[in-house]
Amino acid sequence: MDFIKNRFLYLFQSTKGLVLVAVALISLVTAIWGTLSGPMVEWGVRDITLKITGMQLLPQEREGRIIMLYHVIAMAIIAIEVYFMTSIVPMRKHRQAMINGTVTFGYILTLFFGLSFAYFGHNFIFHGIFLFGLSLMFFSGCHLAWALWPWQKQYHVKDNEYAHTKKGVDLERVAFFVMAVATLGSAMFGAITGSYWGNGHETFLAEDIIREPHKNALQLAIIGHLHIMLTLIAVAITLIIGRWLDFKGIFHKISMPLMIVGTIVITLGVWAVVPFEPIAHTIIYCGSVLVMLSALFLVIFGWRKLIHDNRQFVKPGFGQGLRALLHDPLKFGPLWQMVFMNFTVSGVGIFMAVKLDEIFRQWPAREERITLTGHWHILSAIIATIIILYFADISGLSGKKRKWFGWSVIIFSDLAFASVTIFSMKRLMLAQYAQQGLVDWSMIFADIGLAAVLVAMCVLLLWRLFDLFKGEGLWKRQLSNPELDVKRTALQKEDSK
């Protein structure tokens, strides 16, 4: 009995165990649901999946299914970010336990019942439980925002290396708090619209209405919702990675105010999209510049730190510096992915916005659609790889295993992202008839890249699974040391109360 009890305690009460469960569930969903599209259809794998699982894929319900799937995966990702936050941002233990418990219950209900409703027959009890799961997530978000309240004196910063106000208010904590509140408001943006489902609101995918000249308020709200939620997930992981790397010093002091103001501006811009659509984009662009600058300062800090920590000489040359920078792929990777994002997401997005009428609106809508969906799928996947790299670090990978895993994730995921970007931009490079070769190549590389990342994840998770059967495995060490190993911005004296 102790065998199960101890593992259960590890998986559902320790931060490291909770992250493992969520990563494993997302990987499982990705592995199974990934067989339903792309080359898996031509290879007949989808038919096998359908036969084994009994999934029902009516073509009329595709949009609804995809929306449910996005929500399921997003909730698990949000849960992981919440676990990270409750561990690395100082807060009272009972609040951490309450938030983690609620968010865990919420995302697991959402995952099982959302997928059951969408793919295994429309039992509306399942849909109700799915909504209940989302509500629990929202409730845990409220609790998180409360726990993050930055003006509590016990969390004032005393170390001058970290950004803070004259009174000592921790600006990194403010950034987390602003992000949490913005997420709650933005979730409501979608939830209120969703409440009109079947009563004036019809299911749609945003990419299918890009050329509708007159979008109604509900459509605008949904488009705003999905954009801001992904943005805020990106903001959260940037802040989390910053704490993991002990972001501090002058760059921290510049970066945090930018992140706070940027997050507020972007969020207000998105919320303004329904009543003030013509100016909303301008507001969002302004906010985005601030947030991206903030992330840039994190990257500069992080790379300098990696070079400093891994150098073999006091004053390393370029080659030695580069070697030091690339020494640890798990810590280099998240920062590199943020840089790489500019080529495959931000750069593409800005280029599209500038050349929309001149180029992209001249293309068929289906091609513009591919570019848009590619753009934000890549952003989502980049966030996922950053989480994976942090998760691998938490898992204690070391030595060659650490290097193999880290470089596999970085190189193969970037191969996939670059291939998808080239695929989506093929019309800029080649006449339509000459594109077939490029299409084939880019798809093969994208598939190889994604498959390799999934294989790497599979190996890592199998190792973690087998570890759970060991009496004195990694899980036991992590159970006795359940929190993430980071240097916190404020002291922890109050936390054990």
Place this chain on the structure above:
Amino acid sequence: MKTFLILLIGILILTSGCVNEPVDSLNSIPYIDTGVDPDSWITIPAGEFMAGLHDHEIDIPYDYEIMATLVTNAQYVEYLNSALVDATIKIVADSVMGFYPGDPFQGHHHEFEIGSGDKVHLLLNEPGLRTKFDADTFRVVSGFENHPVVMVTWFGAKAYADYNGLRLPTELEWEKAARGSEDNRAYPWGNEISRNHTNYYSSHDLFHKVLNPGARTTPVGFYNGQTISGYETKDNRSPHGLFDMAGNVWQWCGDDYSDQHYRYARGGSFANYEYNLRVWARNSAGPDFYAINIGFRCARGENSEMLKGHH
């Protein structure tokens, strides 16, 4: 690290053998007689049908006729030769051009400005065009006679219809002809799709055994339930009996929406995954756009101006 790089390079070399799609250099392909007459027309009776993803009941209160198949290369070349003789179209440099009176421009955000004047119908030297122009005469590349005409702009499609006293179907007319009035099916033949139902992204390697892969299009009426050159096809006719209302090539529709002027196409194509083949899936581009996967079919009968802009 060295092992990792060797492994990576090995994978790249191995995958180099996976791509063998030839580019366009086709002077001829085998002609396949599908037994389907491209000159046949089908009457769609007046009445309601369920339109769009969300099954909105729409009434089209008149009978109209629509072509059972896409307009073929042979039909289009016959028109080109005739229209060139009577100067309805003209050749300027490498382009076939004709007059279009323009669309009213209202200055909406992202609205296309389509002025009055000569417009390109097709470009003669574009790869993918199955029509050649030699000695003042148009001809079809051998074997492509009964394939759908492609690389034609919306202007070129409309000119063909106007010249023959026809019109392009509206999106709603097209959708009703594809879906029928009995149910809310997703594809013209039902709710299931398999790789030998029609010419779409997942079906390539099957019909490539019969046709030159560079052809990309399949002859109109190819998927008619018969076994053609050893390849067993399924019947992809709509409830009203139209072929290729899903797959093969997108089909220009006639609507001009006043505040955008994109032209819409329906049906999906050989380059698309199955979700693009659902009867309500839409594609759009400017009226001067052409592609190897866009063709058209014509309609005749009651004018559908009353339904314009319904979406």
